[in-house]
Structure formats: structure tokens, C-alpha cells
Amino acid sequence: MSKLRIVFIISVVILAVLIGSVMLSPITTGTKYSEVQQEQLLKTDKEWIIEFKILNHEGKSRKYTITGLIDGQTRQEEVSIPNGSRFTYIHHIYPTQITEKTVTFAIYKEGEDIPFEQITYHID
Amino acid sequence: MKVLKHRRVISIVVVLVVLTFLVPHYAWAAMNVSVTRQYSPSANAAITSGAGDNDGFQTTPANAYADDTSVATDTNSGFGDNSVPTGTGTDKHNYYNFGISLPSGSTINGIQVRADISVDSLTNGPYTAIRLSWNGGTSWTTEKSITLTGTAETTYNYGNSSDTWGRTWSATEFTNGNFRVQVINGDTGNPNNRDFSLDWIPVSITFTAPWDSYEDSGRTTIRDTFQDTFNIVYMKGTGYPTGNYTVSYYDAGANGGQKIYTESNISVNGSGILNSMYNLTSNPGATPGTWHALVQPYSGYTPFPTDYDAAAGAPDTYGILGNDSFIVEPSAIPEFPTIITGIAVAAACFGIYYWMRRRRLKHVKT
Numbered sequence: 268m269s270k271l272r273i274v275f276i277i278s279v280v281i282l283a284v285l286i287g288s289v290m291l292s293p294i295t296t297g298t299k300y301s302e303v304q305q306e307q308l309l310k311t312d313k314e315w316i317i318e319f320k321i322l323n324h325e326g327k328s329r330k331y332t333i334t335g336l337i338d339g340q341t342r343q344e345e346v347s348i349p350n351g352s353r354f355t356y357i358h359h360i361y362p363t364q365i366t367e368k369t370v371t372f373a374i375y376k377e378g379e380d381i382p383f384e385q386i387t388y389h390i391d
Numbered sequence: 392m393k394v395l396k397h398r399r400v401i402s403i404v405v406v407l408v409v410l411t412f413l414v415p416h417y418a419w420a421a422m423n424v425s426v427t428r429q430y431s432p433s434a435n436a437a438i439t440s441g442a443g444d445n446d447g448f449q450t451t452p453a454n455a456y457a458d459d460t461s462v463a464t465d466t467n468s469g470f471g472d473n474s475v476p477t478g479t480g481t482d483k484h485n486y487y488n489f490g491i492s493l494p495s496g497s498t499i500n501g502i503q504v505r506a507d508i509s510v511d512s513l514t515n516g517p518y519t520a521i522r523l524s525w526n527g528g529t530s531w532t533t534e535k536s537i538t539l540t541g542t543a544e545t546t547y548n549y550g551n552s553s554d555t556w557g558r559t560w561s562a563t564e565f566t567n568g569n570f571r572v573q574v575i576n577g578d579t580g581n582p583n584n585r586d587f588s589l590d591w592i593p594v595s596i597t598f599t600a601p602w603d604s605y606e607d608s609g610r611t612t613i614r615d616t617f618q619d620t621f622n623i624v625y626m627k628g629t630g631y632p633t634g635n636y637t638v639s640y641y642d643a644g645a646n647g648g649q650k651i652y653t654e655s656n657i658s659v660n661g662s663g664i665l666n667s668m669y670n671l672t673s674n675p676g677a678t679p680g681t682w683h684a685l686v687q688p689y690s691g692y693t694p695f696p697t698d699y700d701a702a703a704g705a706p707d708t709y710g711i712l713g714n715d716s717f718i719v720e721p722s723a724i725p726e727f728p729t730i731i732t733g734i735a736v737a738a739a740c741f742g743i744y745y746w747m748r749r750r751r752l753k754h755v756k757t
Contacts (some may be wrong), residue, residue: 270747271744271747274744278744295495320673330697344657344694345694346697347649347650347698350675353651354650354652355673356653357655358655358656359656359657361658362654369477380668
């Protein structure tokens with residue numbers, strides 16, 4: 268087999284792998300679901316930072332409600348996430364501004380009463 | 392000849408490819424977006440000397456705080472010659488404490504005062520004039536006067552979103568201690584027996600907040616276009632009143648863009664600096680194009696909605712205090728470089744193959 272042919276075959280294989288990985292990766296997940304990813308609680312000198320991402324793999328655009336219970340006060344935020352996309356949420360907590368040390372975030376899908384994810388942090 | 396034709400075709404293809412990439416970029420516009428907010432007064436005072444019969448809207452003047460069915464009334468307005476708005480014959484009434492709190496350094500693009508007025512008769516050409524003060528009533532702009540056109544309640548607008556009433560305003564001139572709206576009633580005849588009713592006197596401020604996107608974490612270089620080499624948006628606002636704020640980012644998706652990121656409860660201290668950042672590689676599903684970053688107070692307003700159009704269309708509902716747009720090119724979002732890499736590798740493979748094939752053919756011919 269000539270060098271030319273070997274180079275050509277290798278090129279085609281690399282190309283096929285690249286195109287395959289790009290085109291197929293979004294649909295290889297199979298099941299339809301939503302998930303909360305990369306939950307983080309960061310502490311700095313002055314504050315706590317809560318971060319998480321909501322991923323939509325439901326096969327269609329979906330609406331979600333983020334409900335935060337912070338120091339006895341409820342805060343709600345609506346988000347709409349296209350299929351295959353994600354929403355990032357960051358909340359800053361300042362110890363000097365809160366008396367209760369528990370912070371809870373619950374994430375609901377539209378039309379559902381039970382959160383599909385609930386995160387509680389005890390800040391001290 | 393054949394070679395020349397070949398080159399011409401290649402040149403045209405290259406130009407078309409370049410244009411394909413450039414045209415969408417020109418179509419996207421990045422800029423600091425102006426915001427119009429409407430405020431209602433919560434205090435009033437009649438001018439009691441040298442102002443007609445010196446009682447302004449003498450009956451329930453606080454009824455002009457809201458758009459409802461109750462009105463403030465100026466009965467038998469004026470004294471003597473009240474044809475000149477700023478003369479001593481016209482009734483005058485100040486409305487203030489609008490609760491306006493804008494980032495200092497905001498550019499004031501325009502001021503509009505709305506007055507919902509009715510009058511008992513159009514005889515003698517009744518008019519209502521408005522003027523503004525920026526220092527608690529010491530100095531006033533030139534008044535704007537409108538002759539009333541109907542006895543029934545009618546909305547009259549004084550100024551507009553690009554009218555600064557003949558002066559350059561600063562954000563601090565809208566504080567409760569400084570900003571005043573004076574309502575002046577008059578007509579062109581005697582005796583002075585016109586009855587004016589004022590239902591609502593809100594003021595709309597159109598401003599551009601000092602809120603911009605930067606390319607560096609030190610926030611020294613403003614950047615309006617982000618791509619693979621600049622894929623983190625560093626936002627910075629200056630002159631924000633001490634307090635806590637929420638920033639939401641909208642991509643270029645449906646309905647003006649979808650909210651893809653919220654940074655909530657950012658504290659601003661005495662420095663007035665509001666910082667936020669977003670890593671464009673964190674959401675491969677985001678839509679490139681013109682993005683927006685909006686600012687609102689952390690509490691007291693409805694959290695930003697899912698669609699940009701809904702947010703921008705109701706700035707008072709969401710308490711918008713900053714709106715910056717910037718361009719996110721497809722290369723800033725991670726899936727796109729992968730595709731480009733694939734295409735580049737494919738092109739390189741084809742090029743190598745073509746080159747080697749030509750070399751081989753040349754070799755066979757010789």
C-alpha cells in the first residue's frame with residue numbers, strides 16, 4: 268500500500284471520528300431528564316457564594332422555577348431553558364445580612380409541585 | 392488562460408466566504424442601551440405667594456400621585472392676568488419626592504412629564520405649563536405650556552425621551568431633595584374661573600447607565616465583541632447607590648433572548664462599583680448574536696423574566712438600572728470551535744491528499 272493511500276485513509280478516519288463526535292454527542296444521552304449540576308458553595312472573606320447549573324435534556328424547551336429560602340424570605344425566579352441548554356445561577360450570601368444560618372434552594376419543573384432538586388446549605 | 396479563469400473562480404469563492412462571516416457581524420449591534428423609567432411623586436406643596444390665588448391645587452393635591460379616579464383640584468384658578476405661565480397671576484403647585492435613584496454618571500437622555508388633566512370649560516383657552524427644578528426649587532427650566540384641548544381628562548406629555556429641557560442633567564439632580572415638577576395653571580381671560588383637575592403627574596427619565604462589558608478581569612478595556620480569544624464577559628458598573636443588585640444575562644435566542652445566567656444579591660458598597668462576569672463557554676446551548684446584561688435592585692422588584700423582550704418592555708416592573716448589549720460570536724461558544732476544528736482538519740486532509748496526488752501524477756508523467 269502506497270504512502271499516499273495510507274495518509275488518505277488516516278485522514279478519512281480522523282475526519283469521521285471528529286464529525287461523529289460533534290454530530291452524535293448531543294443525542295447519545297438517550298433518556299429525557301433535567302438535572303442540577305456543579306453545585307458549589309464557595310466561601311470568601313466577606314461572603315458565601317452558592318452556584319449551580321440547571322440542565323435541560325427533556326427533548327423540548329422547559330420552564331423551571333428556582334425558589335430560594337434565605338433568612339426566612341422566599342425569592343422565586345422563573346427560567347426557560349431550551350433543550351440541550353443550561354442555566355447558571357449564582358447567589359451571594361453575606362453572613363452579616365442573615366440571622367438564620369440555613370439557606371435552601373428548590374428547583375421545580377413547570378407544573379410540578381415537588382422539586383426535582385433541593386439544595387440546603389448550613390452556613391456558619 | 393485556463394489558469395487565469397481558475398484563479399478568478401477561487402478569488403470569488405474566497406470573497407464570498409469572507410463576506411459570509413462578516414455580514415452577520417455588521418448586523419449585530421453592541422452598545423449601552425438606554426432605559427426609560429417612570430416615577431410618581433409622593434409629596435407636594437402649593438406655591439403660596441405670587442402665585443395666583445396662592446393655593447395651587449387646593450383640594451386633595453395628593454390625589455395626583457396615582458393614575459386612578461381621584462383628582463387634585465384647582466378651583467377658580469389664578470388671580471388677575473394669568474396668561475403668562477411664570478407671572479404672578481397663575482396658580483402653581485410643586486410635586487416632588489419621586490424616589491428616583493440612578494447610578495451617578497448616568498447620561499440623562501430625556502425627561503417627559505405626563506399630566507392627566509381635565510378642566511371645567513375651554514373658554515378663554517385654559518393651559519397647563521410644566522417646569523422642572525434640579526435644586527429644590529431654587530432654579531427652574533424654561534416652562535413647557537400646552538393649551539388644553541378637551542374638558543374630559545386628557546393625557547398631555549411635556550418633553551420626551553430625547554428632550555433634556557435645555558440643560559445637561561446629572562443623576563444627583565433627581566434626588567428627593569433636588570428634583571421638583573411645578574404645575575402651572577392659567578388662561579387668557581378674566582375673570583379667573585377655570586377649574587383644573589389633575590389625576591396623575593408622573594415623570595419618565597430616559598437614561599444610559601455607566602454599565603459596560605470588558606475583556607479583562609481588571610475591567611480596564613471595554614469590549615463589545617466576544618469570540619474564542621475573549622470568551623469571558625466582565626461586566627462593570629460605576630456610580631451605583633450602595634445596596635444589593637441582581638444581574639441577568641440574556642443570549643440572542645427567541646423573544647429578544649433567553650435568560651441564561653443570573654448573579655443575584657451582588658453587594659455594592661461606597662465605591663459604587665458593581666461587578667459581574669459570565670464565562671461564555673459554560674453553556675454550549677446558548678445562542679450567539681447580540682446579548683444583554685441587565686441590572687436590577689436585589690429586592691423590591693419582580694425578578695427578571697425569562698425573555699429579554701419582556702424585561703426591556705417593562706423596565707418599571709423589573710426596576711432596570713442598567714442595560715448593556717454586546718456581541719457574542721459563534722466561536723465564543725464551545726461547540727462551534729469543535730465544528731470549525733473538524734472542518735479545518737477535513738480541509739487539511741483534503742489539501743494534503745490533493746497535493747500528494749498531484750505530485751504522484753507529475754512523477755508518473757515524467
